Structures are given as structure tokens and as C-alpha cells.
Amino acid sequence: MAVTDEAIEKIKGMIVSGALRPGDRLPKESELAAELGLSRNSLREAVRALSLIRILDVRQGDGTYVTSLDPQLLLEAMGFVVDFHRDDTVLEFLAVRRILEPAATAMAASRISEEQLDVLDARLDALGGDPSVEELVACDLEFHRGIARGCGNSVLCSLLDGLSGPATRARVWRGLDRRDAVGRTLREHRAILGALRDRDAEAARSWATVHIASVEQWLRSAR
CATH class of the missing domain: 1.10.10.10 (Winged helix-like DNA-binding domain superfamily/Winged helix DNA-binding domain)
Structure with a gap:
């Protein structure tokens, strides 16, 4: 040593x-x-x-x-590393998100407050039907962060935050057909919110899985 x-x-x-x-x-x-x-x-x-x-x-x-020694502080370095990934590893990071994010969303079904859900709802309403890439990235980031915070597990929340920051999301969105992506993403966000309001953990998990898998599918077809 x-x-x-x-x-x-x-x-x-x-x-x-x-x-x-x-x-x-x-x-x-x-x-x-x-x-x-x-x-x-x-x-x-x-x-x-x-x-x-x-x-x-x-x-x-x-x-x-x-x-x-707060998990969010210790895991900040991971977000820095993720921002330097190569384009051919985007799908690998999404695969990890597809494992972790549905679990966090299911946990949030019983823990997130109505006030937190109202904030997420208002963000989607404010986005409108034809947002810029920057607006879409900011909304998408805050939507998923809000749910992760609502899961009540600081380590899981920090891991998810590090796995897909603004730079990564911007690279993803610029690789998609935005006309289809915007509408489909907003519909999936609404479905996730609906499941959370119903306190239906399994529906929330399923919609989160569909949402991440949809992005993976778009990227695979675009490559």
C-alpha cells in the first residue's frame, strides 16, 4: 500500500x-x-x-x-464525473436510473406530501406546450428531484441527483425529436403524479419505469 x-x-x-x-x-x-x-x-x-x-x-x-458527512455533500463528486461522460455511455447511466428511480418513486407514494405534489403540478402547468430545451431541462430536473426528495431517503435522493444533472439532461434532450418528446414526457409526468396522488406505489413504480425506458428507446433509435 x-x-x-x-x-x-x-x-x-x-x-x-x-x-x-x-x-x-x-x-x-x-x-x-x-x-x-x-x-x-x-x-x-x-x-x-x-x-x-x-x-x-x-x-x-x-x-x-x-x-x-451528509450523503448529498459526499456524492457531489459523482455528479461532476457524470457530466464528463462520453455520449456512448449515456445509455449506461439511464440504465442505472431505470433501476433506482422507480424504487424512489414507489417509496414517494406513501411519503410525499400533498404540498410537494402541488408544487410539481404547478411546474408542469407553467411549462406550456412548446418549451425551449433549457426550460424543459429545468422542469424535468426539478420534477424528478422533487419526487426523489419526497421518497424520504437522502442517500437515494443524492444518488439520483448525481446520476443526471443539467448537463446530462441537456445532452439527452438535444438528441431527441422534441415534437414527440415534449408531449410524451408531459403525459408521463402527469401519469406519475396521478399515481402519487392516488398513493399507488406500484402504479408509480410502473410509470417511472415506462418514463425512463421511453428516453432509452428514443436514444437507441437516434444513435
Whole structure:
């Protein structure tokens, strides 16, 4: 194991064991290096690496702290990576969404509030019948985020948010025949909302599956 990797594992071990908790300040560099049996250089490299993936927060002139370790914070890096995917991997990301998103939608059927559903309904009403790509992307993103938030599982919500951000959605929509895609997408969104209002988990799951599969089908035929 490389020295820096060993340092990372030792800091990770302190966090996992509870020796360091969210919000805690790390001991001084010299003290921590001695405690872990590391050189100060390897410790410094480990801290830099863990700060990049949002495990640690380095505050100049103040010290280094363990972050909140909130799933949304830790999974932000995944969204950054997804935005750099190649066009030929779009379908692979959609396949993962087709596994996770119907599950989140089914969970939301019993957990999402009527107020949250009203907000989603109003967004669809405001979109109109001939939106621009940018308007469609923004609405689609907020629609699916709203349902994911309503599922009550922060990890699942963060995973879905990372899998398909604005850049990915824009690339998808620009590859579709918008005249067909807009109408069909809005109909499917309405069907998902109807199932959620009826608190019908299986119908919500089915419509979410149909919705993601439809996008996959359009992209396969367009390639």
C-alpha cells in the first residue's frame, strides 16, 4: 500500500470508529502525524485527497475539520464525473436510473406530501406546450428531484441527483425529436403524479419505469 493510501486509511479509520466525528477539528498536523505513525508529508497528501472528496474541510488559518458527512455533500463528486461522460455511455447511466428511480418513486407514494405534489403540478402547468430545451431541462430536473426528495431517503435522493444533472439532461434532450418528446414526457409526468396522488406505489413504480425506458428507446433509435 502506498504511503499516502495508508494515511488515508488511518484517517478514515478514525472517522469510522468515532474517534473523529462530523464537525470535529483534526489535531495539529505534527500531533496527528505522530499519533498515526506517519510523516507530515504523507499526512498532508492524505488530507488534501480527503478534502477533494468532501470528507475533510481545510480552513486556511483555522484548521482542518471533518465535514458533515451528509450523503448529498459526499456524492457531489459523482455528479461532476457524470457530466464528463462520453455520449456512448449515456445509455449506461439511464440504465442505472431505470433501476433506482422507480424504487424512489414507489417509496414517494406513501411519503410525499400533498404540498410537494402541488408544487410539481404547478411546474408542469407553467411549462406550456412548446418549451425551449433549457426550460424543459429545468422542469424535468426539478420534477424528478422533487419526487426523489419526497421518497424520504437522502442517500437515494443524492444518488439520483448525481446520476443526471443539467448537463446530462441537456445532452439527452438535444438528441431527441422534441415534437414527440415534449408531449410524451408531459403525459408521463402527469401519469406519475396521478399515481402519487392516488398513493399507488406500484402504479408509480410502473410509470417511472415506462418514463425512463421511453428516453432509452428514443436514444437507441437516434444513435
